[in-house]
Amino acid sequence: MVEIGVGKRVAVVGATGAVGTEMVTTLHARKFPVGQIELFASERSAARTLETPYGVLTVNPFSLEAAREADIILLAVSGDFAKQYGHALTERGAVVIDNSSAFRLDADIPLIVPEINGHLAKGARLIANPNCTTAILVVALAPLDRAFGLKKVIVSTYQAASGAGAAAMAELRQETANALAGRPVGHKHFVHPIAFNVIPHIDSFQDNGYTREEMKVVWESQKILGRPELAVSCTAVRIPTFRAHAESVTIETHAEITPAAAVTVLMDAAGVTVVDDPAAAAYPMPLTATGEYNVEVGRIRRNLVFGAHGLDLFLCGDQLLKGAALNAVQIAECVIA
Ligand SMILES: NC(=O)c1ccc[n+]([C@@H]2O[C@H](COP(=O)([O-])OP(=O)(O)OC[C@H]3O[C@@H](n4cnc5c(N)ncnc54)[C@H](OP(=O)(O)O)[C@@H]3O)[C@@H](O)[C@H]2O)c1
CATH class of the missing domain: 3.40.50.720 (NAD(P)-binding Rossmann-like Domain)
Incomplete structure (x- = not known):
C-alpha cells in the first residue's frame, strides 16, 4: 500500500x-x-x-x-x-x-x-x-419512471470500441490506420473489422435471438429500477468511436407525457444534462459526452406511434465513467x- x-x-x-x-x-x-x-x-x-x-x-x-x-x-x-x-x-x-x-x-x-x-x-x-449501457440508460429512465410510469422501453445502442477494453480501443486505432494506408485491416477483438463498420453483435447470441449484451440491458434495468415486469427490448450495436456510448430510446408511459414535461423532470434529475437545442445543432454526442460525469439527454420529442403516452430521446454517456x-x-x- x-x-x-x-x-x-x-x-x-x-x-x-x-x-x-x-x-x-x-x-x-x-x-x-x-x-x-x-x-x-x-x-x-x-x-x-x-x-x-x-x-x-x-x-x-x-x-x-x-x-x-x-x-x-x-x-x-x-x-x-x-x-x-x-x-x-x-x-x-x-x-x-x-x-x-x-x-x-x-x-x-x-x-x-x-x-x-x-x-x-x-x-x-x-x-x-x-453494465455500462444500462447504467447510462437508467440514469435518464428512472426520473421519467417516477414521474410518468414507464410501460415499455425500446433501445438501440451505438457503443464505442473502448466498451470492450483497452486492447479493443487500440485495435480500432490500428484497423483505422491500416484501412487509411490501404493495408489489410484485420481484426481480433471484434467479430468483424470495426474500422468504418457497424456491428450489431456484442457478446454472444442467446436462444431468443438477442445477444447477451442486449439481455443485460433488459435484466439489469428491471433490477435497478425495481420494475421486474417492465417491458424492455434492446438492439446493441458496436460503432467505430473510441469512447462514450449513445442510445436511441423510445418509451411508452402510463401517464400522459409531453416533451416539455419530460425536459422539466430531466433538468432536475441527478446525473443528467439536458442537451436539446436542435436549432443550434445541440444534442448528445460521443465527442461532447466523453470525459463528462453526467449523461447527456436530448432529441426529446413526442413519439409518433405512442402519441400522448410516448417519447423518443437520444442519450450519450461516457461508459468508462458513468458506465x-x-x-x-x-x-x-x-x-x-
Ligand atoms: N470497458 C468498459 O467500458 C466497461 C464498462 C463497464 C464494465 N466493464 C467491465 O469491467 C471489467 C474490466 O474491463 P476493461 O474494459 O477495463 O478491460 P481491460 O481494459 O481489458 O482491462 C482488464 C484488466 O484486468 C487485468 N487482469 C486480467 N487478468 C487478470 C488477473 N488474472 N489478475 C489480475 N488482473 C487481471 C488486466 O491486467 P493486465 O494489463 O496485466 O492484463 C487489466 O488491468 C470487465 O469485467 C468489463 O466487462 C467494462
Missing part, C-alpha cells in the same frame, strides 16, 4: 485496464478519502509503473492476501476472475465493488446506480456495478457516507 494521507485503504484490481485506469483518476478527481492505495493487475504487468494523479505507482501482480487488506476494493477484471475471488476478497472486512457481470443478477447482491438506489450500499460487502469507474467510485462514496 502506498501512503497518500488520512483515509481508507483502497485497492484497484485491473488497474492497467480501460476501467481501472479511470478508477484511479476518478478517486482523485472526486477527492475520495484515500489513505493508502495499491494497484493490482495480472502477472503480465508485474512491476509496471503507471503515471497517476497520486504520482507514479507500481502495479503489483494480484494477490488475494495483499488485496483483501484494503477497506474498499474496486474490481475491474473479468467475470470469471470476480467469481473466483469476489467473495474471498470480502473475508477480512473489505467492501468489494465489482464491475463485471458476475454478480449483477444475484438476488442477494445489490446492483447500484447511486442516483437511483445508492441506499443499498450501506452494510453490503459485495456490490455489483451495472464504469465513476459509478463505482460513487458507490464507494455511498459505502463510507
Whole structure:
C-alpha cells in the first residue's frame, strides 16, 4: 500500500485496464478519502509503473492476501476472475465493488446506480456495478419512471470500441490506420473489422435471438429500477468511436407525457444534462459526452406511434465513467457516507 494521507485503504484490481485506469483518476478527481492505495493487475504487468494523479505507482501482480487488506476494493477484471475471488476478497472486512457481470443478477447482491438506489450500499460487502449501457440508460429512465410510469422501453445502442477494453480501443486505432494506408485491416477483438463498420453483435447470441449484451440491458434495468415486469427490448450495436456510448430510446408511459414535461423532470434529475437545442445543432454526442460525469439527454420529442403516452430521446454517456469507474467510485462514496 502506498501512503497518500488520512483515509481508507483502497485497492484497484485491473488497474492497467480501460476501467481501472479511470478508477484511479476518478478517486482523485472526486477527492475520495484515500489513505493508502495499491494497484493490482495480472502477472503480465508485474512491476509496471503507471503515471497517476497520486504520482507514479507500481502495479503489483494480484494477490488475494495483499488485496483483501484494503477497506474498499474496486474490481475491474473479468467475470470469471470476480467469481473466483469476489467473495474471498470480502473475508477480512473489505467492501468489494465489482464491475463485471458476475454478480449483477444475484438476488442477494445489490446492483447500484447511486442516483437511483445508492441506499443499498450501506452494510453490503459485495456490490455489483451495472453494465455500462444500462447504467447510462437508467440514469435518464428512472426520473421519467417516477414521474410518468414507464410501460415499455425500446433501445438501440451505438457503443464505442473502448466498451470492450483497452486492447479493443487500440485495435480500432490500428484497423483505422491500416484501412487509411490501404493495408489489410484485420481484426481480433471484434467479430468483424470495426474500422468504418457497424456491428450489431456484442457478446454472444442467446436462444431468443438477442445477444447477451442486449439481455443485460433488459435484466439489469428491471433490477435497478425495481420494475421486474417492465417491458424492455434492446438492439446493441458496436460503432467505430473510441469512447462514450449513445442510445436511441423510445418509451411508452402510463401517464400522459409531453416533451416539455419530460425536459422539466430531466433538468432536475441527478446525473443528467439536458442537451436539446436542435436549432443550434445541440444534442448528445460521443465527442461532447466523453470525459463528462453526467449523461447527456436530448432529441426529446413526442413519439409518433405512442402519441400522448410516448417519447423518443437520444442519450450519450461516457461508459468508462458513468458506465464504469465513476459509478463505482460513487458507490464507494455511498459505502463510507
Ligand atoms: N470497458 C468498459 O467500458 C466497461 C464498462 C463497464 C464494465 N466493464 C467491465 O469491467 C471489467 C474490466 O474491463 P476493461 O474494459 O477495463 O478491460 P481491460 O481494459 O481489458 O482491462 C482488464 C484488466 O484486468 C487485468 N487482469 C486480467 N487478468 C487478470 C488477473 N488474472 N489478475 C489480475 N488482473 C487481471 C488486466 O491486467 P493486465 O494489463 O496485466 O492484463 C487489466 O488491468 C470487465 O469485467 C468489463 O466487462 C467494462
